[in-house]
Amino acid sequence: MSLCRPNHLQDLCISTPPSSDSDQLERSMYALGYLMYEHDSLKTVKLVTCGSSVSYGDASRARVGWILNKPTHHIQRSEVSPHSPVVFCQMHRWRIQLGNLCILKIALSELSVHNVDILRGLTALTALSLYVEKSPNVKIIFGTGAGFTALKYLKLRFMIGIAWLRFEADAMPNLWKLRLVFDAIPQMDQRLELYSVCDQWRQYRHGNALISIEHMTGLREVSAKFGGAAADLQYVSRTGIVSNHLSNPIIEVKLVDSGSHGDKR
Template sequence: MSLCKPNHLQDLCISIPPSSDYDHLYRNMNALDCLMYEHGSLKTVKLVAHRSSASYGDASRARVGWILNRPNHHLERFEVSAYSPVIFCKMRLWKIQLDNLCILKIAVDGLSVNDADILRGLPALTALSLYVEKSPNIKIIFGTAAGFTALQYLKLRFMSGIAWLRFEADAMPNLWKLRLVFDAIPQMDQRLDLYSEPGQWKQYRHGTALISIDHMTGLREVSAKFGGAAADLKYVSRIGVVSNHPSNPIIDVQLVDSGSRGDKR
């Protein structure tokens, strides 16, 4: 990557072609990291996938993990295409000051309770889209602790497995659109062992909710999509894997093509 150093650069959009050379890709990302740090005037950074990146998970293509550890006080929009070879990792190591960040759309290697706490610390965040590579095996609770006060749009897509989630009442007071996508589905004969508390495994019992959504006063639209067989989707709908407060909008439960990354908001 060879970029000049223009003054007052505000918007940056880079197309990333697929590559099998990890070192080359790693150097490019380091160069971009430095560029973002040096240009304090940057407001928008977008990494889009090259049009030849038609498939996801090709073993012949290199992928690189990226950690946000440089402050950028003016950045308002940061989007990385889910088709790109860039995945964000070790969120616990992020040392960021992104007080003006409004839109964040990235792929992450996982999602933990600590990760959720880091994200809730972004005070201006209004739209958040996460593509989660590995589903957490511990219950993630979005509670009423400080944070997420500006969030209006939330999309969580889990690329493998199923997640155990709870949204407590008014945890996100201004949220109006919630989209949950799972590329897996609890099968009729499937046992799920999930982590409920540190040091304590708990087996998921069919007939209880994996996803619980308490009353969220501003919510206008909520959807849950699952990848799997149509018969399993009917089973999920019947046993109530998703629990939704009656005052919330009715959940639109659908079957989704697991091969689609669904980049559109």
Template sequence: PGVVTEFKLVRVLNLQLTGQGHRDDDIADLTGISEMFQLRYLKIASDVCIKLPNNVLQYLGTLDITDARFAPVPWDVNFPRLLHLHLSLPVQRDLLDWVDRIGSPSLMSLGTLNYLQELHLTISSLSTFKHVVKNMEALGSLLGGHDNLKSIAVAHASPVKNTAASKTNILWDCMEPPPLLQRFEFSPHISCIFSQVPSWVGKLGNLCILKIAVRELMMNSVNILRGLPALTALSLYVETAPDDNIIFDKAGFSVLKYFKFTFMRGIAWVKFEADAMPNLWKLKLVFKAIPPMDHPQWRTYGHGTALINIDYMPGLREIFTKFGGTAADLEYVTRIGIASNHPSNPIIDVQLVDSGSYVDESTETEITSTHEILEEKPDVIIK
């Protein structure tokens, strides 16, 4: 790493370090990077622990250490021009525990990340339940009222789902959201979940991309979402399907182009009325775990009424549905009828996936743009 300081005028630095042949407790000292005064972009991938500089990186605009093990980040250092920050939360320590030592824990008051526009955090599947909860609490304190943040994403690092036995609610109900936020993504595969769509989401007039998991879906949540004037792509995960019908009428969602609606367990009756979501291109409805055919939910089901009812939606180019469950239960679903679709709409692509061969959707690539959403590849199914 000492060689790095010989290139003081370098503006873009992408380091890939390997610890092959070294001990696990070895540390790669990268503090010399602070002498690279013109550095604008720094990305580090390393399987050994790295130590970052304690001095100001005056012009650094992007810091990406998602794929690195590192000693505590020196947050007392000023990052005056940092715009993009990509980090993985270590398993062995709380990256954000420095908040506990700050009297006024917000990005604005700290004066260190005032210009930050993009924050991307990756959580390891090995993180403990307590570790994740603590980091989410700290993150909520950091985000509140930040003037320049436009993109926030909390992703899951591994295709292996978080093994925490239960999920706790994310208590951000009183947070003052970043006013310029355009993208908010929160992986449904970590051990924290929103109880419902937070009311402050309704204040986000610039929000274009939203990916969020909620414990339950209430009508108030739907009203919040339909009131977002710039919402173009929505991925909504609901832990437990509601008993009431979910109806989307012509109100709101006027610029929505992509809608993925996932129920983690249970069944729900979903209806799209005529001319709902007039600019929607792609509709995906996923029931990951339908109940057994003798479950009480089916008793309230009126035969002759489809689970999914889609009236004419003029902008639709693709309709995709997926049902996960045992072979017998899936066969029951096909027998009673799955969907009613207006003849002028595209034909529905229906996938019935035996629960023994279902691939967890945490393997999906994180959303980064509306274009990538609309070009999203179908989910992988192991046969």
């Protein structure tokens, strides 16, 4: 990527081919980080991908982990296509560097408790979309502590497995829309005892939902999508993998890229 020094640059959209060489991608991301640091007029950064039909998570594609290591307080919107080979792997300095960020759409190598704490510290954040490569092995709790007070839209997509999530009451007081997507689903012909080695499946086997949504007063729309067969979706609905407070909107349960199914609260 060749960079000049344009004056008063506010919006930047960069196209990356999905088959880019890893070394080339690393150089491009370093150059982009430098540009974001140097141009304090820059407000929006988007990375899109040529040939977006390439499936997310394709192991044959070159990939690069992007670490923001320079202050970029002026950035308000950052979006990286889920088809992009760019994946964020470290977020430890984001609270210092991205204090004015309002919209964030990125892919993460994993979602950890530490990452959630960092995102909670982005006080201006109103819309958050995360594409997570691997589901966490521990429960992720969105608690009622400080943070996420401005958030109105949240989308979490897990490309492998089903995450163990809990949204505590009023954890996100201004949240309007909550969208959860899992590219997996417990199959009706699989005995849950097979998963007893994992804490989350032990909890599920003993009647506790893997995904728990307590009363969120501002919530207007909530949906959950699962990758799998229609029979498996009906099985999941019966066994209560998702627990939703009665005062919340009814969850719209769907198969990924399929029609919706009504679900009990």
